[in-house]
Amino acid sequence: MVLWTMAAIAPVAISLLASVKPRKEIIASPLSWPEEFAFDNYSRAWSGTNLGEPWLTFATNSVISTTIGVLTGVGLGVLAGYATGRSKTNFGSIVNRYFLLLITLPFVVTWIPLFVLSDRLGVLSNPWVLGAMYGGRLVPFTAVMMRAYFASFPLDLIEAANLDGASEWTSFRRVVMPLSWGGVIAVGLVNFIFLWNELGLAQVLLLDPGSRTLPPGLSQFRGQFSVDFGALYASLVITVVPIIVLFSFTQKKLTEGLRAGAMK
Amino acid sequence: MLQSEQQVSGHAKSGPAPRRVTNENRRRLMWFTFVLPGILLSGALLLYPFLDSIRLSFFEWGGVGDKTYVGTDNYNELVRDKNAWMAIRNTTLFAIANAVFTVGIGGGFALAINRKVHGARLLKYLIFLPVLLPAVFISLVWMVALDGNFGWFNDILGWIHPSLPRGWLGEPSWVLPSVMLVSTLQWVGFPMVILLAALDDVLPDIHEAATLDGVNGLQRAWHISIPSIREVISTIFLVQLMFGFRVFDQVFVMTGGGPGRVSEVATTFVYREGFLNRRFGYATSQAVVTAVLIAVVSMVYVSVVRPRSIEKA
Numbered sequence: 322m323v324l325w326t327m328a329a330i331a332p333v334a335i336s337l338l339a340s341v342k343p344r345k346e347i348i349a350s351p352l353s354w355p356e357e358f359a360f361d362n363y364s365r366a367w368s369g370t371n372l373g374e375p376w377l378t379f380a381t382n383s384v385i386s387t388t389i390g391v392l393t394g395v396g397l398g399v400l401a402g403y404a405t406g407r408s409k410t411n412f413g414s415i416v417n418r419y420f421l422l423l424i425t426l427p428f429v430v431t432w433i434p435l436f437v438l439s440d441r442l443g444v445l446s447n448p449w450v451l452g453a454m455y456g457g458r459l460v461p462f463t464a465v466m467m468r469a470y471f472a473s474f475p476l477d478l479i480e481a482a483n484l485d486g487a488s489e490w491t492s493f494r495r496v497v498m499p500l501s502w503g504g505v506i507a508v509g510l511v512n513f514i515f516l517w518n519e520l521g522l523a524q525v526l527l528l529d530p531g532s533r534t535l536p537p538g539l540s541q542f543r544g545q546f547s548v549d550f551g552a553l554y555a556s557l558v559i560t561v562v563p564i565i566v567l568f569s570f571t572q573k574k575l576t577e578g579l580r581a582g583a584m585k
Numbered sequence: 586m587l588q589s590e591q592q593v594s595g596h597a598k599s600g601p602a603p604r605r606v607t608n609e610n611r612r613r614l615m616w617f618t619f620v621l622p623g624i625l626l627s628g629a630l631l632l633y634p635f636l637d638s639i640r641l642s643f644f645e646w647g648g649v650g651d652k653t654y655v656g657t658d659n660y661n662e663l664v665r666d667k668n669a670w671m672a673i674r675n676t677t678l679f680a681i682a683n684a685v686f687t688v689g690i691g692g693g694f695a696l697a698i699n700r701k702v703h704g705a706r707l708l709k710y711l712i713f714l715p716v717l718l719p720a721v722f723i724s725l726v727w728m729v730a731l732d733g734n735f736g737w738f739n740d741i742l743g744w745i746h747p748s749l750p751r752g753w754l755g756e757p758s759w760v761l762p763s764v765m766l767v768s769t770l771q772w773v774g775f776p777m778v779i780l781l782a783a784l785d786d787v788l789p790d791i792h793e794a795a796t797l798d799g800v801n802g803l804q805r806a807w808h809i810s811i812p813s814i815r816e817v818i819s820t821i822f823l824v825q826l827m828f829g830f831r832v833f834d835q836v837f838v839m840t841g842g843g844p845g846r847v848s849e850v851a852t853t854f855v856y857r858e859g860f861l862n863r864r865f866g867y868a869t870s871q872a873v874v875t876a877v878l879i880a881v882v883s884m885v886y887v888s889v890v891r892p893r894s895i896e897k898a
Contacts, residue, residue: 393626401623404616412613416620423631427831427879429852430872431634433641433859437648438634457630460623489615518719520834521852525860536721536834543728543838550729557722568717572710 362551366559373530376556379538382448386523386534387516389452390459395509397456398463399501403493405464406471407479417468420461428458432525439526446529454522459512470504471497510571517564535560635876642870647863659870668846669871672854675761676875679768679850680829680882686769688822691776696810698777699784709781713774720771720834727767728754728839754840760848768835772828776821783817784810819890823883830879851875 369375401420405413435454436445444450474497482492498505520536527533530541539560542553642659646652663669694712698705715723730738733752742749753763791809811818833852836842842849842857849857851871859868 397623397626400619404619408613408616410613412616416624419624420627423627425827425880425883426631426635427872427876429831429833429855430638430869430876431631432855433865433869433872434634434637435630436860437637437641437865440648454630457626460627461631464623489612493619514717518717518721520719520721520837524837525856536719539719539725540721540838542725543841553725553729557725561718561722564717564719565714568714 362555363559365549365552366555373541374533374538376538376559378531379533379535380560382527382532382538383517383534383536386448386452386455387513389449390455390516391509391513393453393456394459395463395505395512398460398508399467399505401460401464402467403471403497406468406474413468417465420464423461424465428521432522435522436525446527446532448527448532448534451523451526451534454526455516455519459516463508463512466508467504470501470508474501514564638869638872638876641866642873644866646865648865652866655866659867660874662867663870663874668849669854671846672849672851672871673874673878675849676830676832676851677878678761679765679832680826682765683768683772683829683832684822684825686765687773687825688776688780688818690769691773692780692811692818694773694777695780695784698781699810709774709778713778715771716774718771720768721838723767723771724835724838727770731763731767731839755844757844757847760840760844764835764839764848767839768832772825776825779821780814780817783814787813823886823890826886827879827883830875830882 367376369378401416405417405420407413408416439445439447439450478496478500479492482496483489487495518536519534520540523534524537524540527537530538539556542556643654643656644652645655645659694708698709727738730736731753733739733750733755736753738753739750751759753759787810791813795809831852832850833856836848836850836853837856840848842853852875855868855872855875857868858864858871862868
């Protein structure tokens, strides 16, 4: 098992090591501790001489699309999940079934139509629009998750608020939400990671290199023949380290969110 | 007496009845508005494209200009296309391998970690970490590592035995297993974490009682732990199966379907036919076939596996 862990972690470790080695060393002895330190790998990665765009461009686009996606998707998903959870009639379960069905739909089937639509509307290569599209994808999963989450919410609190004359919206906003942030954040984090790492739709829609998010941007390395390994590894490191750091801090919430996810 | 009472409650016209009816209606309207934006957005981005894909699959179209209606020609061509079959075959193999290995190995790890071994938490953290990393990242690093000439994977293998090194991604018979390996390495942590959580819920008393009766660890694992979490296992297996069918990132980055389309999967086939060969109709027909395949597999799986677990409960 330890061997396995080493293999699983290898990409991270190797990238870190290799990112500071000069090219010759990487090819000759990829696994050893560097003899020379080549920090200029990082300056090349940062300025993007190999990928055609500075790393920051890709990162910014990723931030845009992922944030918009999570905000809209989770926002609408939580509302929907709450309503289906509270509804006492069949309405709730019918809508939930709709969402469950949508979850099983493979995204690949949406690529071409969304491409055609974006082309017609002239919004190809637009991370903002991609974000909005991502949002739509997140709704079903979020709604189903939150429905389960809200199912265990103490009704008396809501009833009390309603008796005092609060509308459903107000009781939702003032009573339910403040207490539910834990669940929302857990789901939000899972969704965030998922969107951040998404390649499919981003690769299809973001044709202009300047509009690309990190995954398609980095994947440009794949076709190169004389790969600048140093810059490659450096780029990968700057992409991945923030995720690792984020994970270290949010560990509990994340695993909670995922657990709740698969249990359903 | 009863009749008139019925009449009164049916009309929103007299006494306490109207307030109750209106409140109910207001509430229902509220739920409806809560739910509507979500339904619309997800429908627009998932349902509509799916239906449009079906529609497009009956045309021959290059993306600009006129569409030519060709009826079921795309599907006919698909049936005769060796590459399409290869893609479906690879995708299915990948899905099964993904599910079997990630759940199997992840489950094994979960059982091992569950016994509170030293450093278990660190291992859990490290094994799970790759799940959060972009598949593109993992794929790129391994692509370099598996390189026939420069890759360090071969270097290590060479130390073990000189006959082991080979051109992993370049050899038709080793491409798919190589990609599967990379993907499994990354994803094994996901089922592991899920199963660990499930194992946590298993009552420790049963284990205690068993230990008192002289049952050893391995037997406890096989006869107690695994059956108790049967449902979770079947669920996560299905989830991983579904993920497997959708594989794209790893294949796209590492092989692009090669060498010579040997490692083609459904998603890369759609990408290639749609965006490289500019045949939207043909590409969507494959996409639709894949979606239907996935739906059929899920339905079969659920009807075969679920009833048994319901019986148990």
